[in-house]
Amino acid sequence: MARATPATHDELLTAAARRFTVTGYKGTSLQDIAREVGCSKATVLYHFASKDALLCELMAPAIAMLEELDARLAGRTGADAQRVAAEGFVDLAVGFRREIALLRGEFPDLLQQPAFAHIQQISERLVAAFAGFSDRPAARVAALVVLAGIAETCGEFLDIPDEELRPALLAVAHRALEPTT
């Protein structure tokens, strides 16, 4: 197989992201990614140690931002935590629409990987913050609906600009979340 231009690291990364968002992580083969950039499967594995490593590198910026949000949440309570969590997560979801979208559905499975082990705990803390740290079922249900809804929705609006998506998501989050007592 002939290559016109050298397949760069980043070129493969964005191609993989594109495929993952369409057919999911498990549903995308290294062959698919290679075909997208016009190189061989072996080339993909030359640039990345494994398929998992590719995913990790793809998710790294989003995960870093998630960890930063988690740190910012520490110590906050009630309405304050709720507001910071909502704004932070909307920013994250809007900024990393593709990355968030590709995790949907495969979340529970991918979280088994040691590289993503702590994400589960972070997202649980995030849900708790969305609920204003209330343990009432209704508050927790509302929190999860908003969190999951935002994550899912971002992937569907890949075409509209950030400055339009962001306030729309924030508005629905503020309406939907239960006011803290």
Added chain:
Amino acid sequence: MARATPATHDELLTAAARRFTVTGYKGTSLQDIAREVGCSKATVLYHFASKDALLCELMAPAIAMLEELDARLAGRTGADAQRVAAEGFVDLAVGFRREIALLRGEFPDLLQQPAFAHIQQISERLVAAFAGFSDRPAARVAALVVLAGIAETCGEFLDIPDEELRPALLAVAHRALEPTT
């Protein structure tokens, strides 16, 4: 491989549902399903023509209810459509938590199958109804957040009773959806 009791059709169906919700459709092999009920992979394919056929039969009741909701929506507009859509979809999501949950993430891919071709159109009409048939981006964003959020949330609350989950979801839906103008 020895079997104590005969593997019934339904036993396989529920086992498959359980696995699908944990590891997804693509992520679950016929071997996994067979292991869960303690029979051979060939037995699974004796009861079901194919893996796809198994999925179709699993989803049939939920799809029937979705089609019924779609029919009930015909002709309705504005707040009326919004209310009927919300109540109908919450009922559907609560009643078929597992089935809804297993479709998440693999939705775009599974919809390619001819058996599910019309589901895409139905869900688009459902989103439109949630938005009160407004074409304002904010209304459509809110609609999708609520729809996707409810679908995703149900799969996470498999343990709490219907009569507790239902009003909680309806409440957050009513708060979150934009009032029709």
Added chain:
DNA sequence: TCAGGTGCTGACCGATCGGTCAGGCATGCT
């Protein structure tokens, strides 16, 4: 007693998966 159907099985199939490996082919330094 025996023929026929039902439920189920292990063995097997081709395809595809993620991953390995030796080597080809440029390019640039010595």
Added chain:
DNA sequence: AGCATGCCTGACCGATCGGTCAGCACCTGA
């Protein structure tokens, strides 16, 4: 010229996928 290095490749590997098939054990009605 000779050599090393970086990028890339086809061929190949074992594992696993969904699916097929001949045949076994069992039950039942004739």
